[in-house]
Amino acid sequence: MLAELKNLLDLQTADREISRLKDEIAALPKRVALIEAQLAGTKTVLERAGAAVKADEAARRKYESTIQDLRQKISKYRDQMLDVKTNEQYKALQHEVSFAERDIGAHEDKLLELMINAEAREKEVKAAESKLKAEAAEIEKEKTAARLKTAEDEKLLAEWNDKRESYRAGIAADLLRHYDRVVKLRTTGLSEVRDHKCMACQVMLRPQTHNEVRSGQQVVICDSCQRILYFDPASEVPAERPSGPVRRRQRPKPDSPQAWLYRSDYDQHGEVLISLLHFGGTSSRRLYDFNTGRQIGDILMREGNYRLVFPEEFSGDYVLLNGNWDEAEMDGWGNEMPMIALDALHADLAAARAESAAKSQPPQATPAEHPAPR
Structure with missing residues (x-):
């Protein structure tokens, strides 16, 4: 979370306590x-x-x-x-x-x-x-x-x-003026985002806005009530764990017509998600910001299989992820990946990392059933 957002949250807490007292x-x-x-x-x-x-x-x-x-x-x-x-x-x-x-x-x-x-x-x-x-x-x-x-x-x-x-003192003057103006009009200057909506005015947020708030890397203002938005991970309802045995992560197939890659350091963009899709003899490549799901640049189209025509995407370190959305569906996303897709890829990356970490741990020695004779 940005330091300014943290200061704004602390300021709102202080204002509430001062008002209460x-x-x-x-x-x-x-x-x-x-x-x-x-x-x-x-x-x-x-x-x-x-x-x-x-x-x-x-x-x-x-x-x-x-x-x-x-x-x-x-x-x-x-x-x-x-x-x-x-x-x-x-x-x-x-x-x-x-x-x-x-x-x-x-x-x-x-x-x-x-x-x-x-x-x-x-x-x-x-x-x-x-x-x-x-x-x-x-x-x-x-x-x-x-x-x-x-x-x-x-x-x-x-x-x-x-x-x-x-x-x-830790908040920029323009942002502070905006906060004071909203507080004067609406009592509170910040609102939590939960379930894809501003909890103060109950208006649903656009996917791009929701992703920006979740990332916590910039100040986002609600288009409806003008409150400054923030996301608290602790408010998210954790996904229910399956009661039965935990299924192993399904590994992506290397010859699948679609591939999703995670790159931790992609040129000047940092963490990204790369979508590669082969359909009808043509392959497309889409690049998304890992934290916000916002599309970076234009869609690249090349003739042939994506592994052959986009070899540069497979150079260096990457993690192959599970994802299955067709061309028409991704075209419908516009310039921003929906939250459900972004969350699914994040969850698959976490599962891949956990699986990799478990494999890297040395096996624990178990006591011999029959001790060797001395």
């Missing part, structure tokens, strides 16, 4: 404010419960005073009844006594209701006081935790800011 630092006071609001609500409940108790006490005193006044009136009326001269006067006083007694009964009922309610009011006050005490302790605990967490986050934030500056 800033959000966390900003959220802590909000959390404390939420608990303080709950505390204020509990205080209001307690104040209302206390006010209700006081109102009930005032009502109780008022009813008791009224009852006392009514009893004094009854006593007065009864004293007057002893001095009356006529039945009408007596009945009138008796009516006043009865009326006062009914009022006393009504006020006593209200007093009884207040006494019953007083128990509930007392429970409400005690519950509110208990809740207020617990919430006050909780808010102090939250404030302490928030202060500690904020201090820790601010320390980490300073460290990540320092890292961020060091990562930015």
